[in-house]
Amino acid sequence: MNNKQNVGILGATGMVGQRFIQLLENHPWFQVSWLAASDRSSGKTYGDAVRWKLDTPLPPAIASMPVSPAVPDDAPQIIFAALDTDIARELEPKFAAAGCAVISNSSAFRMQPDVPLVIPEVNADHLALLPQQNWNAASQQRKGYIVTNPNCSAIGLVLALKPLEQRFGLRAVFVSTMQAVSGAGYPGVPSLDILGNVVPFIRNEEEKLEAETQRLLGRLEEGKIAPLNAKVSAQCNRVAVEDGHTESVSIQLAHSATRQDILAAWREFHPLRGANLPTAPAQPVEYDAREDRPQPRLDRMRGRGMTATVGRLRPCSLLHWKFTVLSHNTIRGAAGAALLNAELLASRGMLLPGVSVSPGTSA
């Protein structure tokens, strides 16, 4: 027997669902006790339902678990949700209304005013929005909620920007992405579209990247998030990379900063130091001084996939500074992001809904 908390996974057979299972194997605090997927999979064992696409083995104990229907009846109170947007919009409120803590990777509610969009190192204080949520008007006894993490293209960028915004202020951001195919799920991008090719379009991605960046860097003021007043312009491209989003970034700061100032801001960025969250990397933002780094194949797994690697810091002739940032899109940009959110909530006693979600417990 152990005293780990049971967690469930909604959308367990997809690419992000698989990453949840991989990252939760041997997790010190959580154990997977419930898996749900589409009706097509329901009733099968997980091993029969999934097309496992990761290069670590599917844990046998998970393989033999049944796939449950995506209803909250027998679900545990903590739910990791890896659903497509439309389905998330329908299902996540049902689980919240049933009293679950829904740790969501979907974009469905990210911009809803009372739903925190959180990167633990960046804006943990936004969790204070939680008590505003009211998914189940009828019952007050067991209050569920939804917490979201950002789009996979936003999270590396914002990790790199936060230490700079904090110290020097941020006026403008230009970002051009080269995104991995795993970001589109499975089957996702047809091979005929990406072999030897670039696709300069990902539906709704530029809008999300721009708006989420402003919200994540925004301030909590009188119970609302005031988005950062900085212009963000994004161009999103798909490239023939399996995992890891690479982004060319140019920024304008509010206050001048030298190269050494910026490197120090990144190096000294340790907002979770002392929190001992199992999934948190030792170094959330790591600068690589080699002239041709970061690269997705070589750098995406730093910090077990949770570190954002920056490189090529140099002056910009148009704004102030240019650099490249890379992060793993299905770990730091999806399943790992949600898992770190759950760990943050747990460390603050906010994870089991109905017990501890109250204004007094937020950061």
Next chain:
Amino acid sequence: MNNKQNVGILGATGMVGQRFIQLLENHPWFQVSWLAASDRSSGKTYGDAVRWKLDTPLPPAIASMPVSPAVPDDAPQIIFAALDTDIARELEPKFAAAGCAVISNSSAFRMQPDVPLVIPEVNADHLALLPQQNWNAASQQRKGYIVTNPNCSAIGLVLALKPLEQRFGLRAVFVSTMQAVSGAGYPGVPSLDILGNVVPFIRNEEEKLEAETQRLLGRLEEGKIAPLNAKVSAQCNRVAVEDGHTESVSIQLAHSATRQDILAAWREFHPLRGANLPTAPAQPVEYDAREDRPQPRLDRMRGRGMTATVGRLRPCSLLHWKFTVLSHNTIRGAAGAALLNAELLASRGMLLPGVSVSPGTSA
């Protein structure tokens, strides 16, 4: 017998040299009569010396030609040069001094004040610099020269910018590139560096792209090129694409322009209309309205590889407009660029040096 002009190729065995041979096969004005390469190849037949990497057959007549030493002794008067920068710096002046018209794809002399850096559709008037060149102080009877074309990453961008600069003025450009491996020649980029990967660094490329863009869009004033007074900021990346450079671009115009204005500027850009240059495409800049275009694999061969394809025109929250531009890096961006320069010179009677290069013949 025909009355085509004999031309030679310096650096004939490299990737760009091979493209010259491909593009000159069946050319209506020129025929290859001389091939030179490094000492290692000299003395062999071209067929034995080359590792032919194009998907059209090596023309048998070329395969059996001898590879000459890279000296001007028996070279024809018109030389296409596809040399690495260091070698170009040494050899091209020797050929110019010997009275050759050196149509160069190298970066060695692009920024030298008296050397025209030319895209025929963009700045043919810069050819007026030619009479300033003086490679052979001793002799005046047969005066050679060097004409250059831009870097493969600059040419598509500048083709897209020129019609806009012309009509609306241009204040600032942000460009992030995703460049094909053929731009690095052969063997060039190791496969271990690019399979499933992005390399966010190409040596000297950002500097060239920024400076050449300003010079190409600059004005000829009192015998000098005044670079365009616009800020250009470039980020250059290598991706797993064989041919075709894709670029995410954001621009600030001097005068406001609607979407229709911009589309019209591109559509109506026909500066070579009537010139009947064999390699000039019917449409130098072509807009594709599909949401996910241009793409290198599908669009690089438009206009037989000489058209720059633009797409995804949309407002930029930071500057004014964003778009994507694509062009074939070894055709429009290298061998085709030089060939079009030669055709331009020929159409103006300026190609055979010593006869017609005089101030009176420039545009």
Next chain:
Amino acid sequence: MNNKQNVGILGATGMVGQRFIQLLENHPWFQVSWLAASDRSSGKTYGDAVRWKLDTPLPPAIASMPVSPAVPDDAPQIIFAALDTDIARELEPKFAAAGCAVISNSSAFRMQPDVPLVIPEVNADHLALLPQQNWNAASQQRKGYIVTNPNCSAIGLVLALKPLEQRFGLRAVFVSTMQAVSGAGYPGVPSLDILGNVVPFIRNEEEKLEAETQRLLGRLEEGKIAPLNAKVSAQCNRVAVEDGHTESVSIQLAHSATRQDILAAWREFHPLRGANLPTAPAQPVEYDAREDRPQPRLDRMRGRGMTATVGRLRPCSLLHWKFTVLSHNTIRGAAGAALLNAELLASRGMLLPGVSVSPGTSA
């Protein structure tokens, strides 16, 4: 006005359908007058219905054509069919029953005893099966038929084998394929399955490759095809190549043959010489003596995609000889194969059904 024959395309929006349109543009004998696709596309223009994935432009005249329902009512008498197997099994007989010549790329009827499975250079005499077909028992006045071409993995192999089988007899074949993703259509192979990967399985492919090879090399005896009495063992793999199937082959001959004998057999294989079929390549099987050829990226377009390139002929320590063969899977292996079949039929006066299909006209 021209006097080209009208042809229709069934399954016009798929990858092979698109190749038909590309290959039929400017065809000297045929012109596309009718396009059909699934109900989802029916009623739209072709330009709206298709996701055009080829690197030559969609011909404007085709783009504006309506997509018809897949019923024979208004279809022309000559139909190129590029349908999935299940749909072909249902639809092709309807068109044959309505009096159409159905030139099919599908596997649905390839092994049916009275349906010729034909490569014009290999077994044109199998067309003699045609009069046995009887798709419409009721009517005798306008008799349609179905003619098929082989699987994309079989056609290059059989082209390479036929000249050897003819001269030296063939006892056994071992073939291991590395097949391009375009063979699976669009969307087809997910990019997550093939980037940096090999998939050692293509459903039903090995069975087709083995059985079709024996049938194609079989003899017509008393109105039936006696498959070649040679063992064929196939292993089929998918690799990260856009177009072009590469195959490692090992063979046992009935009679000994020297290297020169084999090269001569390939070089002198010109069974269509004099037939003047527009799509037939000058050299159906071309040997490349370079040590590292054939390669799909460099050799697939030989003979405008209709030539099978062989290379690396060397002794086999287990059977007799080993070699590599390459052919373009959507041209020679699909649309081009069907088109050449139609040209063969036309050249023999057998294309317009009901007029000339009689035993007397077969080869």
Next chain:
Amino acid sequence: MNNKQNVGILGATGMVGQRFIQLLENHPWFQVSWLAASDRSSGKTYGDAVRWKLDTPLPPAIASMPVSPAVPDDAPQIIFAALDTDIARELEPKFAAAGCAVISNSSAFRMQPDVPLVIPEVNADHLALLPQQNWNAASQQRKGYIVTNPNCSAIGLVLALKPLEQRFGLRAVFVSTMQAVSGAGYPGVPSLDILGNVVPFIRNEEEKLEAETQRLLGRLEEGKIAPLNAKVSAQCNRVAVEDGHTESVSIQLAHSATRQDILAAWREFHPLRGANLPTAPAQPVEYDAREDRPQPRLDRMRGRGMTATVGRLRPCSLLHWKFTVLSHNTIRGAAGAALLNAELLASRGMLLPGVSVSPGTSA
């Protein structure tokens, strides 16, 4: 202080040298104390000399080590050698003559009669050849030796064959490989040769694969290796995969075996059980029953890269059985292979030369 044995790496900056460093980090028995590379690197720190291409960080303690000249003077007694063949032919005997145990990944001496070519699970008894070696006629007091592991394409194949050869005898093998680019080192395969392509040629690879397979499965008889009397025919191809060689195999057995017999032979193959070698995988040969496995991207890291994965067992119409085998070419096929050889030698007291290498200690 620890009591690990010091080991050196010859050719430490290459791809296999890097894998040695990665695999030896935290090794329980060995620690890297000496690194040598070409003269170009000598004198630098390893961190400055290497272009680290693995996705785990270069260990800082290794990065700061100096690169020594490739001479035995200060080298430890145990040397892992990752040299190109020509250099290995020159240097390895010098280290052996100086008394070192040279654990070599090179092909230079693999076929020399007195040099064991060993896979611990397959032919550990071949180590009995060691006392025949005599690299330093002058001295007898400290006797060095060379032990080799097979070519990266042979090792997975032979692991899959050995359990079958043992139980059922082996008459013939046909193998067609699809090999990863890392097998060619760095820079190795130019990206222009492999993107969207297959190269059906790897110099000397087929010869090595055929001969090494026979020798590895051969018997030690009267102090000599009698190669297995089975025909082996190999075809070697390079594909666009970073790591992991996939091979299509067909075999003829001496005695008939059912599918279950073969699966049992693989499942029950545990020749190193009980030896507790740190690098040995729990399951040297693992069968995956899924229809489309093994695949390099998903399966190469099984057993930390030391397991050979087999799949797709099915009857062969030409020989008896067909299957696919996959193994990691730079772990199981190179650095891990050599490391396992060293562990085997150490477990038998044969690793420190001059002390324990005597006929009495061999298996």
